[in-house]
Amino acid sequence: MSGDYIATAFDEYRDGGQVARVRRYYEQLRDGTDIVSEDRVGQVIDQLNNNLDYPEYCHIKGIRVAVDEALDVHSDDIRDDFADRVIDRLGFVAVETSDGVYATPERAKQLAQENKTDDDLDWYEMDKKDRVEHLVAALKARANGSSSAGVDYNQVRDQIFDRHPSNDYCYELMSLADEYPGFEYGEHNGKLRLRYNRESDPAEIDDDWVDRAVELIEEFCKETGLPPNDVEQPILDNRIVQARFPTEYDEVEGPNDQAIENVTEEDRIRVRVAIDDSGSNE
Incomplete structure (x- = not known):
C-alpha cells in the first residue's frame, strides 16, 4: 500500500500535479505507514559515504543532497524524513556551536571546543x-x-x-x-x-601513575621479599608501563616494545624518589 502512495505522489509531481495534491498523498502515507524503509535509508548512507568518504560529521544540506542522489526525491517533507532517519541511524547529534551540523557524539564535542577556540580568532x-x-x-x-x-x-x-x-x-x-x-x-x-x-606535555601529565607504579613495585617486593632499592630496571620499567600506559600492557604478554621504549630515565627517577618518600625501603 505504501508503495502505491509513493508512486502516485511522485507521478502527480512529475506530471505537473498541484503541490497541495502531492502533499495530501504524502500526509496520508505519513499518517498511516512508515515510508522510510531501512533499505532506503541504507542507500542514502551509502551515497553519503561515497560523497564525503565516511564522514564523522556533515551539514544537513549534505545529507539532503545524498537523499536526492540516492532516491530521486522531489518532496521536501519526504527528503527531511529520510535525512532525520539517516542522522538517527548514524548516531549523529547536533553540534551545539554550528547550526545544521551533525556529528558523532565524540566529534561533536571536539567541534564545539574547536568552535569556541575559533571565536577568539581575529x-x-x-x-x-x-x-x-x-x-x-x-x-x-x-x-x-x-x-x-x-x-x-x-x-x-x-x-x-x-x-x-x-x-x-x-x-x-x-x-x-x-x-x-x-x-x-x-x-x-x-x-x-x-x-x-598530551602524554609528552608536562602541563598535562597526570602524576597519579607514579603512585600506582609505587603500589605495583611494593606488591612485587612483598611477594618476592626483595627490597625496593634492589628492583632491577626491567621490573621497574614493566611496572611503570602498567601504571602509565595501561592500554599498552597485556596481562599475559606484558608490555609491548614501544611502551618500554617510551619509559624515560626521568620516569624511573620519579618512581624511585616516590618509593623513598613512601618509606618502603625502611
Missing part, C-alpha cells in the same frame, strides 16, 4: 606569536578526549585560520609550534604535519 589583530599560540590551543582542543592530534598545512589554513594564511606561512607557524611542550613538527606518513601528544 587574524588581523594577531601578531605571529599570537597566531602560533592560537594554533597550539586549537590543536590541544582537537586532542580533547584522546591522547594526541595532528594537522597538515591544509587543515591549519582552512580549519584553524579560516583560509587567511598562505601555505608557506602555515608551514612557518607549524614549525614555530614545534617548540611548545608536547608538539612535534615533521614528516609523518609522507606529509609534513604538526602533532600534539
Whole structure:
C-alpha cells in the first residue's frame, strides 16, 4: 500500500500535479505507514559515504543532497524524513556551536571546543606569536578526549585560520609550534604535519601513575621479599608501563616494545624518589 502512495505522489509531481495534491498523498502515507524503509535509508548512507568518504560529521544540506542522489526525491517533507532517519541511524547529534551540523557524539564535542577556540580568532589583530599560540590551543582542543592530534598545512589554513594564511606561512607557524611542550613538527606518513601528544606535555601529565607504579613495585617486593632499592630496571620499567600506559600492557604478554621504549630515565627517577618518600625501603 505504501508503495502505491509513493508512486502516485511522485507521478502527480512529475506530471505537473498541484503541490497541495502531492502533499495530501504524502500526509496520508505519513499518517498511516512508515515510508522510510531501512533499505532506503541504507542507500542514502551509502551515497553519503561515497560523497564525503565516511564522514564523522556533515551539514544537513549534505545529507539532503545524498537523499536526492540516492532516491530521486522531489518532496521536501519526504527528503527531511529520510535525512532525520539517516542522522538517527548514524548516531549523529547536533553540534551545539554550528547550526545544521551533525556529528558523532565524540566529534561533536571536539567541534564545539574547536568552535569556541575559533571565536577568539581575529587574524588581523594577531601578531605571529599570537597566531602560533592560537594554533597550539586549537590543536590541544582537537586532542580533547584522546591522547594526541595532528594537522597538515591544509587543515591549519582552512580549519584553524579560516583560509587567511598562505601555505608557506602555515608551514612557518607549524614549525614555530614545534617548540611548545608536547608538539612535534615533521614528516609523518609522507606529509609534513604538526602533532600534539598530551602524554609528552608536562602541563598535562597526570602524576597519579607514579603512585600506582609505587603500589605495583611494593606488591612485587612483598611477594618476592626483595627490597625496593634492589628492583632491577626491567621490573621497574614493566611496572611503570602498567601504571602509565595501561592500554599498552597485556596481562599475559606484558608490555609491548614501544611502551618500554617510551619509559624515560626521568620516569624511573620519579618512581624511585616516590618509593623513598613512601618509606618502603625502611
